[in-house]
Amino acid sequence: xxxxxxxxxxxxxxxSMYYSFELLFRGFSHWTMYLLGxxxxxxxxxxxxxxxxRESMAKMIFKCTVFIASTEFITGIIVNKFFKWNVWxxxxxxxxxxxxxxxPFTIIFSGLSAIGIILSGYIGxxxxxxxxxxxxxxxxxxxxxxxxxxxxxxNYVPKRFLRHSPFG
Numbered sequence: 001x002x003x004x005x006x007x008x009x010x011x012x013x014x015x016s017m018y019y020s021f022e023l024l025f026r027g028f029s030h031w032t033m034y035l036l037g038x039x040x041x042x043x044x045x046x047x048x049x050x051x052x053x054r055e056s057m058a059k060m061i062f063k064c065t066v067f068i069a070s071t072e073f074i075t076g077i078i079v080n081k082f083f084k085w086n087v088w089x090x091x092x093x094x095x096x097x098x099x100x101x102x103x104p105f106t107i108i109f110s111g112l113s114a115i116g117i118i119l120s121g122y123i124g125x126x127x128x129x130x131x132x133x134x135x136x137x138x139x140x141x142x143x144x145x146x147x148x149x150x151x152x153x154x155n156y157v158p159k160r161f162l163r164h165s166p167f168g
Contacts, residue, residue, distance in 0.1 A: 006128055007042055011038035014044075015041070018041070032075060047063060053133035054134060061113050069106050076098075117135075
């Protein structure tokens with residue numbers, strides 16, 4: 001029950017932020033953008049939480065950008081093409097796919113996802129009392145964390161330590 005409440009809270013915060021962002025920059029929005037923004041923010045939170053906020057920021061941004069572009073495309077096909085609600089149209093933008101997603105807005109969403117990843121991590125810390133997120137800019141940091149976790153959980157001893165062992 002607690003997770004459901006947390007996820008609803010995170011979704012509400014994300015939906016509200018994205019809806020407000022659209023109102024600020026476009027002058028209007030649609031209720032489907034509230035849902036889409038909430039779902040994307042929830043993804044940022046969950047993927048960070050699953051990985052203990054230890055993965056490199058670049059990898060998290062990449063995953064979130066792919067997720068956002070995919071969900072925007074699927075939502076666009078349903079909302080704009082099937083229901084013909086015409087919520088958005090990127091047909092006039094370069095490198096668009098059926099007018100539903102395009103490269104310039106995908107780049108904008110990657111920047112927003114960086115902000116969303118950090119914000120969702122700290123919401124978990126401040127509101128839910130979770131572990132404080134640690135963001136890394138290097139992929140190497142994630143690899144080192146993986147090796148430490150593996151050593152602790154599996155009593156793993158790297159081969160380099162066994163070279164001079166009397167046991168072979």
